[in-house]
Amino acid sequence: MIGTKEKEQLIETLSSHSKERKNLIPLLQEIQAKLGYLPKEVMQEIANFLGIPEVEVYGVATFYNQFRFLPLGKHYIRVCLGTACHLAGGKLILEALERELGIKVGETSEDGEFSLERVACVGCCMLAPVMIAGDNIYPKMTPFKVEEALIPYKQESKKESSNEGKLGNTSKA
Ligand code: FES
Structure with a gap:
């Protein structure tokens, strides 16, 4: 379920577009930019708004890997795999991050702290x-620098x- 603020953002985005099918991708992009992902409820609203089957909205959204269906983790880690970065070993950086975070590219850690993507x-x-x-x-990452680069983010999460935990204890007292 999306919250009131997200609902307002959704309504605002929908009302700034005409109800034409050609607006499907721009709507998906704009809503994801605002909410960070595309919740199920949002996909249903878009389908209703455009007067098209929900399955069509899902079909388009899942076709493009730019769309996400789960919220991003608090720390959004990306690895560039453009030509220069790929040639300089970007894939090794990605693999080191997968090992270090315990998730695969495109995933979010179970605790919701980290998301990993290639760009x-x-x-x-x-x-x-x-x-x-x-x-x-x-810059100029190596697999050995990955662990060190993640330290501040892991410390912040901890x-x-x-x-x-402390707040939880206080409220119970
Ligand atoms: S390929 Fe240009 S920044 Fe990575």
Whole structure:
């Protein structure tokens, strides 16, 4: 179930488009940009809005790998596999991240902390191979640098979960 804020964003996006089938992909893109993913409920709303079968919306959305159907983790880690990064060993960076995070590319960790994806050229080929975490770009990565690069994100997650634990204890007292 999406929340009130997400519903408002959905209505706002739908109302800025005409009810034509050609708007299906732009709607999917805009809504994903706002919500971070495409919940089931949203797909149903888009189908209703455009007057097309829900299965058609799913068919289009699942055809393109730019669309996500689960929320992103708190830390969104991407590896560039554009030509320059690929040639400089981007795939090895991706494999090191998969090992380090315990998830495969395209997945989110069970605790919702990390998502891992591959992306096309991000425009800084001179720094290849690059990893991106949130807004930070990590240049000239090697598989050995992966563990170190993830430390602040893992520490942040640990700190937050221990704070939640403390709050939980306080509220029980
Ligand atoms: S190919 Fe990776 S930044 Fe251009």
